[in-house]
Amino acid sequence: xxxxxxxxxxxxxxxxxxxxxxxxxxxxxxxxxxxxxxxxxxxxxxxxxxxxxxxxxxxxxxxxxxxxxxxxxxxxxxxxxxxxxxxxxxxxxxxxxxxxxxxxxxxxxxxxxxxxxxxxxxxxxxxxxxxxxxxxxxxxxxxxxxxxxxxxxxxxxxxxxxxxxxxxxxxxxxxxxxxxxxxxxxxxxxxxxxxxxxxxxxxxxxxxxxxxxxxxxxxxxxxxxxxxxxxxxxxxxxxxxxxxxxxxxxxxxxxxxxxxxxxxxxxxxxxxxxxxxxxxxxxxxxxxxxxxxxxxxxxxxxxxxxxxxxxxxxxxxxxxxxxxxxxxxxxxxxxxxxxxxxxxxxxx
Amino acid sequence: xxxxxxxxxxxxxxxxxxxxxxxxxxxxxxxxxxxxxxxxxxxxxxxxxxxxxxxxxxxxxxxxxxxxxxxxxxxxxxxxxxxxxxxxxxxxxxxxxxxxxxxxxxxxxxxxxxxxxxxxxxxxxxxxxxxxxxxxxxxxxxxxxxxxxxxxxxxxxxxxxxxxxxxxxxxxxxxxxxxxxxxxxxxxxxxxxxxxxxxxxxxxxxxxxxxxxxxxxxxxxxxxxxxxxxxxxxxxxxxxxxxxxxxxxxxxxxxxxxxxxxxxxxxxxxxxxxxxxxxxxxxxxxxxxxxxxxxxxxxxxxxxxxxxxxxxxxxxxxxxxxxxxxxxxxxxxxxxxxxxxxxxxxxx
DNA sequence: TCTTAGCACTCCTGCCGATAGAGTGCTAAT
DNA sequence: ATTAGCACTCTATCGGCAGGAGTGCTAAGA
Numbered sequence: 238x239x240x241x242x243x244x245x246x247x248x249x250x251x252x253x254x255x256x257x258x259x260x261x262x263x264x265x266x267x268x269x270x271x272x273x274x275x276x277x278x279x280x281x282x283x284x285x286x287x288x289x290x291x292x293x294x295x296x297x298x299x300x301x302x303x304x305x306x307x308x309x310x311x312x313x314x315x316x317x318x319x320x321x322x323x324x325x326x327x328x329x330x331x332x333x334x335x336x337x338x339x340x341x342x343x344x345x346x347x348x349x350x351x352x353x354x355x356x357x358x359x360x361x362x363x364x365x366x367x368x369x370x371x372x373x374x375x376x377x378x379x380x381x382x383x384x385x386x387x388x389x390x391x392x393x394x395x396x397x398x399x400x401x402x403x404x405x406x407x408x409x410x411x412x413x414x415x416x417x418x419x420x421x422x423x424x425x426x427x428x429x430x431x432x433x434x435x436x437x438x439x440x441x442x443x444x445x446x447x448x449x450x451x452x453x454x455x456x457x458x459x460x461x462x463x464x465x466x467x468x469x470x471x472x473x474x475x476x477x478x479x480x481x482x483x484x485x486x487x488x489x490x491x492x493x494x495x496x497x498x499x500x501x502x503x504x505x506x507x508x509x510x511x512x513x514x515x516x517x518x519x520x521x522x523x524x525x526x527x528x529x530x531x532x533x534x535x536x537x538x539x540x541x542x543x544x545x546x547x548x549x550x551x552x553x554x555x556x557x558x559x560x561x562x563x564x565x566x567x568x569x570x571x572x573x574x575x576x577x578x579x580x581x582x583x584x585x
Numbered sequence: 586x587x588x589x590x591x592x593x594x595x596x597x598x599x600x601x602x603x604x605x606x607x608x609x610x611x612x613x614x615x616x617x618x619x620x621x622x623x624x625x626x627x628x629x630x631x632x633x634x635x636x637x638x639x640x641x642x643x644x645x646x647x648x649x650x651x652x653x654x655x656x657x658x659x660x661x662x663x664x665x666x667x668x669x670x671x672x673x674x675x676x677x678x679x680x681x682x683x684x685x686x687x688x689x690x691x692x693x694x695x696x697x698x699x700x701x702x703x704x705x706x707x708x709x710x711x712x713x714x715x716x717x718x719x720x721x722x723x724x725x726x727x728x729x730x731x732x733x734x735x736x737x738x739x740x741x742x743x744x745x746x747x748x749x750x751x752x753x754x755x756x757x758x759x760x761x762x763x764x765x766x767x768x769x770x771x772x773x774x775x776x777x778x779x780x781x782x783x784x785x786x787x788x789x790x791x792x793x794x795x796x797x798x799x800x801x802x803x804x805x806x807x808x809x810x811x812x813x814x815x816x817x818x819x820x821x822x823x824x825x826x827x828x829x830x831x832x833x834x835x836x837x838x839x840x841x842x843x844x845x846x847x848x849x850x851x852x853x854x855x856x857x858x859x860x861x862x863x864x865x866x867x868x869x870x871x872x873x874x875x876x877x878x879x880x881x882x883x884x885x886x887x888x889x890x891x892x893x894x895x896x897x898x899x900x901x902x903x904x905x906x907x908x909x910x911x912x913x914x915x916x917x918x919x920x921x922x923x924x925x926x927x928x929x930x931x932x933x
Numbered sequence: 934t935c936t937t938a939g940c941a942c943t944c945c946t947g948c949c950g951a952t953a954g955a956g957t958g959c960t961a962a963t
Numbered sequence: 964a965t966t967a968g969c970a971c972t973c974t975a976t977c978g979g980c981a982g983g984a985g986t987g988c989t990a991a992g993a
Binding site: 649 | 958
């Protein structure tokens, strides 16, 4: 930890990590000597491994076993990956699939599904806080008992709706005219901008003499607040973790407890949301490894997350997997999906 | 199977089943002799058990183990329960909690959660199918690239939407007029009725000369197909199954495979929906035990489901648990929640 | 000083056999 | 028809033992 890791140490560690990720079993000095292209003997590798162990990067389950990376070991490895990150190639068919989503919710669901499929772990997606949508079209529909249905279509083609209860009932003609007014005046702005614009207009007293405009502004005002699909978390692929975690540990009781903790967490989404929200502050890709997680239940797992922005708001997509996950792949996938989601939301 | 089970056999079996459900371990003749109030010796009980085994109701894991119920054994036991079902006591606080739900979706989510909490297994709820929805209002909104958003509002205030791709692009005026036409002509009919009416009108050749009407009919036709909001399934409590299944089987690999199959099923909800829809045909409570399930992945599990009706539509709530579940409790809970959901839906 | 061959050591894993215990099926007596 | 007694079978557990994997250390070589 304290000492600096030499280049050779890093290379050995990287090889060890990739192999352990692949096979899931402790890696021996002999294997490393053979497969690292440094031309070293097992004995030398053993010396290096002893050093790495002193520094806390690797660990051996018992005296006569090979080495396994510690969380710090993964950290060093992942930092190396992040430093030399290659440009992500965006898959056109994936983009088409995402673009087919009807609502922001669908989009998030597809994104998390996609991440899960590609990474073979748990994918998640958290929509932008809610104002990250540009208004294409608003629509008011009369329901019974004076209630009004507000439908908002975004430039990306996503739909949200909400039922409001205006102070006084409106007839259909008024609603149509109000919608036309709002559409003509505010289309193309983000919901947040629309709201501030509305507040601004409401201040202009002369406009309030026009009953229609006043009505329209009122309706839009109450219709646009809390138009947030943002606090719903979309999680996909939990079943995939079962076999993966199973392969890792030999202790059955431990395994099941771990699994249960994770599934519980996935079910009580608000806990997970609170956790994931922390990643929103970071720009770009965040990798949290094992015990770096704030929540103890997640200590056996790693999280790779990426924020994306759309209309000045940020959301998150990512993957949760065992610490022994393919970070390279995960980072690529999460980064790619994140960028695509952003583009789809922006409406190109 | 072929022979009729005597009353004494049934009582022994019932005792055996309840004990096995409670403890999860094979039940011995000695235990049954002591705890069944028939005043029999272990030897006699052994004879009875031998008979039950011939008939396929119980099974012994190995020569010197106690007996375990088979699926047929559970079946006989459960049929006994269903025959003498007692009136369910409705809990007022539960009803209040359910009534707090804002939408049908929320209600279903609460119901499944409630079932899961009370039964300690997986709770599910399937909203009424929605084919009986009546059209209040239809709306067409132009999206980019010639695609059109169709929004359908039901008389109950429920909203569904769908994106279609008409053969030729339509401008906003056409869409508005088309919507007005459909609304004027068909409001108040069920979606199904609307569709047949449309087909009827399309046959009347003179109408086809009117380009607008023809357009409107086309749009509505493609917009209304597959407009079923009822196919979302709400599932809660999957994490609870982990420890339960774990306790049952000793074979770790088997256990994990079983779990994985179930979780996968829960994630691919459409499969589960297809399965659960079959219960809709049955009135009241359905109990499906182990291998009675049509889908092999569910063979290690039992399902207790109850249909409920509201406004002539039927939905389902239920629980999925190991075959070794507390049927008595499950039946009571499912029945109770089912009735409450019905009342809440009707009461609105 | 760094590397490496050789070797002793540690620890895991799988296997064998013996033992204790649980629960049954059968038989003969009531 | 019931039941006490008994032999039998199968499981679960434990200790010991051999095989193997991989290491740490030491001493020799570059």
